[in-house]
Amino acid sequence: MIDHNSFILSVLDHSPQATAIYDHADLNIAYANQVMLEIWCADTSVIGTTLCKAFPSFAQEGFSSILKNVWKTGITYRAQDVAATIVAGDKHIKRFFDFEYKALLDDAGQTHAILHTASDVTERNLTNRRMERQRDELSLSYKLDRFANTLAHDLKNPLSVLKLGNDFLSRNTYASADVTKRWYKNFAESIQNIESIINQTLQLNEVRGVKNIAAIVEIDKKIGGWIDEVKLNFPNQHMEFKLGQLYPVSADKGTVYQIFANLIGNAVKYAKEADAYLHIYSESTNNGIVYVFEDNGIGIPEDELSQIFMMQVRGSNAVHRSGTGIGLSLVKDLMEFMGATINLSSALGKGTIVRLFFPHGVEEC
Structure with a gap:
């Protein structure tokens, strides 16, 4: 036998x-x-x-x-x-x-x-x-298309905050000083995020000689505001946010905001209806910092994972949810622009895990 x-x-x-x-x-x-x-x-x-x-x-x-x-x-x-x-x-x-x-x-x-x-x-x-070193620059028409899509996609969150706040304060002219102050703080952060997105998008569409300005980004101090911004845009979605160890990274501040806002927004957008959560944590390795975004959402079909970073490609199980299919493609572009990497694993009905790797010692990209 x-x-x-x-x-x-x-x-x-x-x-x-x-x-x-x-x-x-x-x-x-x-x-x-x-x-x-x-x-x-x-x-x-x-x-x-x-x-x-x-x-x-x-x-x-x-x-x-x-x-x-x-x-x-x-x-x-x-x-x-x-x-x-x-x-x-x-x-x-x-x-x-x-x-x-x-x-x-x-x-x-x-x-x-x-x-x-x-x-x-x-x-x-x-x-x-x-x-890649020998490859010519992307055609002007494609670059303009990317430019328009990037702006239209990533400006939605901060612009929505400004619109919601303006509508609220217009209807509540006698709102308390604390409430008004809180909205003005949200306005200031949203305006700063809009400036970062525009500046970063312009850099992505200029010649390769443009340098990315790296700085220490203290994620633990920023992420609360980024989460609040996303939650304002999805008021009917209920998700638990679990935050673990959040190490600082050396990267462009505006780029990091775009990456995190897109990934948090995706997790909320494609969350399941009950007991949804997003766990965000980081790990320190010899070569750099790893950030992990782990959710229990609808997941992505296995046979579609290889195309999920392509422009305007979305999972077939996401067709009934709003979205453009730009987010993950943009995140991949931004990570590569900084000399960083992204990997994604997912199981249909179980959730998705995204890993971002920010290498040490990258002062310029």
């Missing part, structure tokens, strides 16, 4: 695809084929140990955190062209990978293993970078 487990492992042994299996929440390495061991610059002695113990650099770069989140949520995570530091003796080698952490679920819907597959795409990454 065939031992199916042994048979499957023997097939994986001969697979050209780098493959590993983790069989416990502590990320115990239960299996790794030779291709994966070569990528790791390791031997079979790592099997039976945890990923964090065998490869401390992976924990420091945030990969173990992603894996643990996959185990907890049961939502598969995929990413492309992600940099990782491979430690081989005294050498630290930077490589780029496409990879997938696939959650394997039991009959009860609980994770019992994670299947990790990876491809070394360093050569492809270098080739693409060379091509």
Whole structure:
């Protein structure tokens, strides 16, 4: 009688695809084929140990955190062209990978293993970078189209606050001093956000010689106002906001506002009807700061994830909700403009997880 487990492992042994299996929440390495061991610059002695113990650099770069989140949520995570530091003796080698952490679920819907597959795409990454450096600027018509769409999309939130406040104060001429003062504070913040959006959009549509001005953005002091602004625009949506550790990031203030406002707005817009939440937290790694936006909304169909960052593309399950399909495309553009990255994983009916990576030491973009 065939031992199916042994048979499957023997097939994986001969697979050209780098493959590993983790069989416990502590990320115990239960299996790794030779291709994966070569990528790791390791031997079979790592099997039976945890990923964090065998490869401390992976924990420091945030990969173990992603894996643990996959185990907890049961939502598969995929990413492309992600940099990782491979430690081989005294050498630290930077490589780029496409990879997938696939959650394997039991009959009860609980994770019992994670299947990790990876491809070394360093050569492809270098080739693409060379091509990007040689690529001509986008056509004027496309740039003008992006310019108009960006302004129309991102100015909605702060302009709505100004309109709502003006309508309220017009109808309530005898409002208390505290209420009036609160609205004037909202007006000032909205005007500042409008200025930031216009300035940043102009930069995105000018020549590459324009530099992005980086500063320390204290997210913990800003995010409350950004959330309030979004809530004013969706008064009928009820969502719990869970805020964890919020590290400061080095980036352009206006750009960070646009990114966070879009992601918070998306979570509220596509929230489920009851017990909706958005958990926002950050993690510090050796290479930079990771921000995570984790919601339990309607999710995105798996076969549509590859196109979700394209202009004016929305999930097929979102057609009955208002939206333009510009938000995620714009967020990706803004992140890349700063030299940062975005990855997204989602499960239909379970929610979406967005991870933003802001690298250390990026003074200019």
